[in-house]
Amino acid sequence: MMVEPESIYFQDHMPGNVCFGCGIENQNGLHIQSYWKGEESICLWESEPRYQGWVKIMNGGVLATIIDCHCMGTAMAAAYREEGRLLGSEPYYRYATASIKLDYLKPTPNDYPVTLRAQIVEIKGRRTTLTCQAYSEGEMTVRAEVVAVRVFEGEQERGSPFT
Amino acid sequence: MMVEPESIYFQDHMPGNVCFGCGIENQNGLHIQSYWKGEESICLWESEPRYQGWVKIMNGGVLATIIDCHCMGTAMAAAYREEGRLLGSEPYYRYATASIKLDYLKPTPNDYPVTLRAQIVEIKGRRTTLTCQAYSEGEMTVRAEVVAVRVFEGEQERGSPFT
Numbered sequence: 519m520m521v522e523p524e525s526i527y528f529q530d531h532m533p534g535n536v537c538f539g540c541g542i543e544n545q546n547g548l549h550i551q552s553y554w555k556g557e558e559s560i561c562l563w564e565s566e567p568r569y570q571g572w573v574k575i576m577n578g579g580v581l582a583t584i585i586d587c588h589c590m591g592t593a594m595a596a597a598y599r600e601e602g603r604l605l606g607s608e609p610y611y612r613y614a615t616a617s618i619k620l621d622y623l624k625p626t627p628n629d630y631p632v633t634l635r636a637q638i639v640e641i642k643g644r645r646t647t648l649t650c651q652a653y654s655e656g657e658m659t660v661r662a663e664v665v666a667v668r669v670f671e672g673e674q675e676r677g678s679p680f681t
Numbered sequence: 682m683m684v685e686p687e688s689i690y691f692q693d694h695m696p697g698n699v700c701f702g703c704g705i706e707n708q709n710g711l712h713i714q715s716y717w718k719g720e721e722s723i724c725l726w727e728s729e730p731r732y733q734g735w736v737k738i739m740n741g742g743v744l745a746t747i748i749d750c751h752c753m754g755t756a757m758a759a760a761y762r763e764e765g766r767l768l769g770s771e772p773y774y775r776y777a778t779a780s781i782k783l784d785y786l787k788p789t790p791n792d793y794p795v796t797l798r799a800q801i802v803e804i805k806g807r808r809t810t811l812t813c814q815a816y817s818e819g820e821m822t823v824r825a826e827v828v829a830v831r832v833f834e835g836e837q838e839r840g841s842p843f844t
Contacts (some may be wrong), residue, residue: 538732538740546731568709569701571777577701578778579746586742615741616733619782 527551528559528591531606534678539587539654550584553593554599559592561634569628576626583652585634585662586615592636592672593646600641608643613646619663626652626659644668690714691722691754694769702750713747715754715797717762722755722795732791739789748797748813748825749778755799756809756829763804775833776809782826789815789822799827807831 529551535541539548548569563584565611571577593613598605626632636650645667652660692714698704702711711732715724726747734740756776761768789795800815808830815823 529700536736537734539734544731544733562725568707570707571700571702573699577746578781579702579742582692582745582749582781582783583740583742586745614788615783615785617784618741619780620745620778621780622778625777670722 526553527581528595528605532591532594532612533606537568537587539583540591548580548584548587550587550591550634552588552595552636553594557637559588559595559636561588561636562631563634564596564631565573567628571628572625574628576628576632578620578622581626581632581652581660582618582620582662583634585620585652585660586618586664588634589618589636589650589662589664590615590666591647592648593594593668596638596641596646599669601655608673609671611668613666614669616645616665616667618665621661622659623661624657624659626654630654632659691716691717691758691768695754695757695775696769700750702746703754703789711743711747711750713750713754713797715751715758715799717758720800722758722799724795724799725794726797727794728791730791734791735788736790739791739795741783741785744778744785744789744795744815744823745781745783745825747795748783748815748823749781749827751797752781752799752811752813752825753778753810753829755801756831759801759804759809760831771836772834773836774797774827774831779808779830781828784824785822786824787820787822789817793817793820816817 529540536544540550569580590613597611616643633653639647650662692703703713732743753776760774762819796816802810811827813825
C-alpha cells in the first residue's frame with residue numbers, strides 16, 4: 519500500500535473539486551473523506567439532522583451521494599495505484615458515475631457515524647466496477663454496485679478537471 | 682385522474698415529513714413537488730450551486746435523491762388512487778426505498794430546471810415498482826428503476842408516520 523506524503527484522503531488530491539458530496543471547495547457540501555485500508559477503501563461520515571429521511575433515519579439519497587462519491591474517489595485512487603503514481607500527480611484522472619444500484623437492507627441511523635467500505639471488482643481500461651457497503655454500528659444497511667468511467671485525464675491547471 | 686381539493690402536490694399531503702428530499706418540514710431540504718399528469722407523475726425541480734457535482738453539472742447523488750423521493754411520493758399517490766381515496770386521508774400510507782438503479786446517460790446541467798417523469802410498472806401488495814427519467818431541456822439524462830415498499834399504514838396523529 520502506497521502511503522501518501524501529504525494526506526491519506528483521496529479528496530485532498532482533487533483540486534478544484536466543487537462536488538456536493540466530496541468537493542473540498544464546496545462550502546456547503548458533505549465533505550466525505552476516503553482512504554485505503556488494505557485492498558478496501560474506507561469512508562467514515564457523520565450526518566446532520568437536515569439529511570434525515572425519516573426522523574433520525576438517514577435519507578436514502580444522501581446515502582447514495584456519499585456512496586457514489588466514495589466510489590468515484592476509490593476508482594481514481596485505484597488507477598493511480600495501478601500506475602504506481604502518487605495521488606495528485608499528473609496526468610490528473612477524474613471519474614464520473616455511469617450507473618449505481620443500491621439495495622437498502624435496513625434503516626441507517628442518522629445520528630451515528632456511518633462507515634462505507636468499497637472494493638474494486640474490475641478495472642477495464644477507463645471503466646471501473648466497484649462494490650460498496652454502508653455500515654452503522656457494525657450492521658450492514660446498504661449494499662451497492664457502482665460503475666465508474668474515467669472522463670478526464672490531463673495536465674491542466676488546478677481546478678480544470680472540474681470545469 | 683383524481684383532482685386533489687387543496688393541492689395537487691403529493692408532498693403537501695405528508696404531514697410531519699422531515700425528509701431532506703421531499704419533506705415540507707425540513708427547512709434545509711430540496712422540497713420537491715410531485716403531481717399526476719395522466720398516468721405519469723411529474724416533478725419540476727431547480728437546483729442550487731451547492732448541489733453541483735462538477736462545475737454547472739448536477740451532482741449524481743442529488744439526482745438520486747430527487748428521483749428516489751419523487752418515486753416514493755408516486756408510489757404513495759398510486760396506492761391512494763387505486764383505493765379511490767384522496768391524498769392525506771386515513772389510513773396514511775408511507776413508502777420507503779427497497780432498491781434503486783440509476784443509469785447516468787449524460788451530464789445534467791445544474792443551472793436549468795430538471796424534469797422528472799415517473800411511471801408505475803407494477804403494484805403488488807405493499808411493493809410498487811416504478812421507472813423514472815430525468816430530463817434537461819428535453820433531453821433524457823438519467824434513467825432509473827425503483828422498488829418502493831409500503832412501510833407504514835395507520836391512523837396516527839400528524840407527524841407520526843415519520844417518527
